[in-house]
Amino acid sequence: METSQRIMPNILVTGTPGVGKSTVCEQLAERTGLEWLEVGKIAKDCECFEEFDEVYQCPVLDEDKLIDELEDKMAQGGNIVDYHGCDFFPERWFDIVFVLRTNNTVLYDRLTHRGYTGKKLEDNVQCEIFQTILEEAQAAYKPDIVHQLPSNTADDMEENLDKITAWVEQWKMRASS
Numbered sequence: 001m002e003t004s005q006r007i008m009p010n011i012l013v014t015g016t017p018g019v020g021k022s023t024v025c026e027q028l029a030e031r032t033g034l035e036w037l038e039v040g041k042i043a044k045d046c047e048c049f050e051e052f053d054e055v056y057q058c059p060v061l062d063e064d065k066l067i068d069e070l071e072d073k074m075a076q077g078g079n080i081v082d083y084h085g086c087d088f089f090p091e092r093w094f095d096i097v098f099v100l101r102t103n104n105t106v107l108y109d110r111l112t113h114r115g116y117t118g119k120k121l122e123d124n125v126q127c128e129i130f131q132t133i134l135e136e137a138q139a140a141y142k143p144d145i146v147h148q149l150p151s152n153t154a155d156d157m158e159e160n161l162d163k164i165t166a167w168v169e170q171w172k173m174r175a176s177s
């Protein structure tokens, strides 16, 4: 389905684990009325997993199954997709992509607090330092719809919420005019 046929936009919020995706998405859903789709949770509910990654001690996502699961919802529009990867989603799903970014020392503390240690902790912090997800998003979507947002402080979050909410309002006005 073409973007123009949706009456509500679809937003992707992505970034390294711990940058604040779920925190911002939950509040965004409240403010905008869009539905927050936390991909990790949905994958668990629909058993969209292939095998178990022994190194990272986590299951590996069955991307095709997950896409089938979400397709109808995405075609309707009005979703905020929250995931730490972005290059396997169909490009047509999204009207805008936000990549949250966090300073490595701040991220280190957040992930330690979450209980990450050793290789899992190091790899995730490195992922942010090397801006892996940003580059993944820039390669997978048109550059003009990909936006980086700082996500270090509570003020950052407020600003991000205001920006994204304003964008949604504008999108809705354009769609109805």
Ligand SMILES: Nc1ncnc2c1ncn2[C@@H]1O[C@H](COP(=O)(O)OP(=O)(O)O)[C@@H](O)[C@H]1O
Residues within 6 Å of the ligand: 015, 016, 017, 018, 019, 020, 021, 022, 023, 024, 110, 151, 152, 153, 154, 155, 156, 157
């Ligand atoms: N902008 C922010 N400023 C300060 N703390 C934040 C911010 N965003 C998220 N956090 C905190 O960081 C931790 C990770 O946030 P979370 O939303 O779970 O990240 P993600 O969903 O990207 O893994 C949580 O404890 C959350 O309260």
Ligand SMILES: [Mg+2]
Residues within 6 Å of the ligand: 021, 022, 023
């Ligand atoms: Mg999360």
